[in-house]
Amino acid sequence: MANSPQSAKRARQNERRFEINKARRSRIRTFVRKVEEAIASGDKDAAQTALRVAQPEMMRGVTKGVAHKNTVARKLSRLSGRVKALA
Template sequence: MANTSSAKKNVRKMERKTAVNQARRSRVRTFLRRVEDALSAGDKSAANAALKLAEPELMRAVSRGVYHKNTAARKISRLSSRCKALS
């Protein structure tokens, strides 16, 4: 348990940051799920459209510090290769 006032303030700050980061991560997962759903349905045009929307959302999360850059690049690369393989 935090004792000093500065430690208590840090706890409050981290709670706010955690809530914001959870919302950002959830938003990215929603966009990624749309791509996955289109891929599993076999709809190439929908998958490509969903990927075009998911990519900047994922990179935005990287710039905010929610994801590591390589993690985002790996996810985008794997999704785009799956979209390309769909024919």
């Protein structure tokens, strides 16, 4: 339980940010899942378009502090490599 008005306010702000960040993470995962499904189906065009849509969403997660820059860079690199490998 918060002991001071300041800590009570911080607790409220943390709850609000947690909900926003949770929604943003979920949204990013959805975009990544769409790329994964396109790769699994073997459709290169769909995979490329899904990756093109997912990329800015993942980078937005970096700017908003939801994900680390290197983590997103690694995941994008691996996804693009898998898309490129489709023949």
